[in-house]
Amino acid sequence: MSAPDGSVNLLVWHCVIPGKIGTDWEGGYFPLTINFSEDYPSKPPICKFPNGFFHPNVYPSGNVCLSILSERHVSNFTPNFDLKCMLFC
Template sequence: MSLTKIRLQEERKLWRKDHPFGFFAKPVKTADGSLDLTTWKAGIPGRDNTLWAEGTYPVTITFPDEYPSKPPKVKFPAGFYHPNVYPSGTICLSILNEEQDWRPAITLKQIVLGIQELLGNPNPDSPAQEPAWRAFAKDKVTYEKKIKEQAKRYVNYSFN
């Protein structure tokens, strides 16, 4: 069994024992019903007292064959509105970048908590999409309105 698979089985055990309240994460099932440990679907709740509070936001986490040496790719749905999310949905976050702050010791729990933090506290120095970044920097009314509209779309998000 590969180091990647061993680590992902361990991550799954840790997650099932201890994960933050309101979050969910599961490996996807393949056509034959087995689990694909390299692709996970997860939900990240917006933090209380933020514009994001009403929603639980879907992400797909794809672990490369070189994991944990290389970080997973984490994506919201395409078109997700946030200054640090590319139009494709890919999240721009230093702990997910092997040239920046990725370390093999970073766990799934730390990744999803980092993304939750990023939702409410965008990094203006790392823009990934022009419209959300510009609104965040220069037009808070528009930014807040768009975030609240997006939150409503994900109020009861879950997956099976």
């Protein structure tokens, strides 16, 4: 996604996650922002849905509740956790 001036920030991704088939989220498309730090892949990205998004694994703030993404557990994160694993495991 380009900024108004045409620049692109490769550290900020605006994504859409499709709802999983066979669940209450089937047929839905859900916006997610992934912010990578300059330290990626040594540190996990911040994955965030819009405020108020309801899902059992999403905090009211929109942050994804996944231990490998938690700032408190940065030592548990390794480059072996690719984006596919973070989003779909």
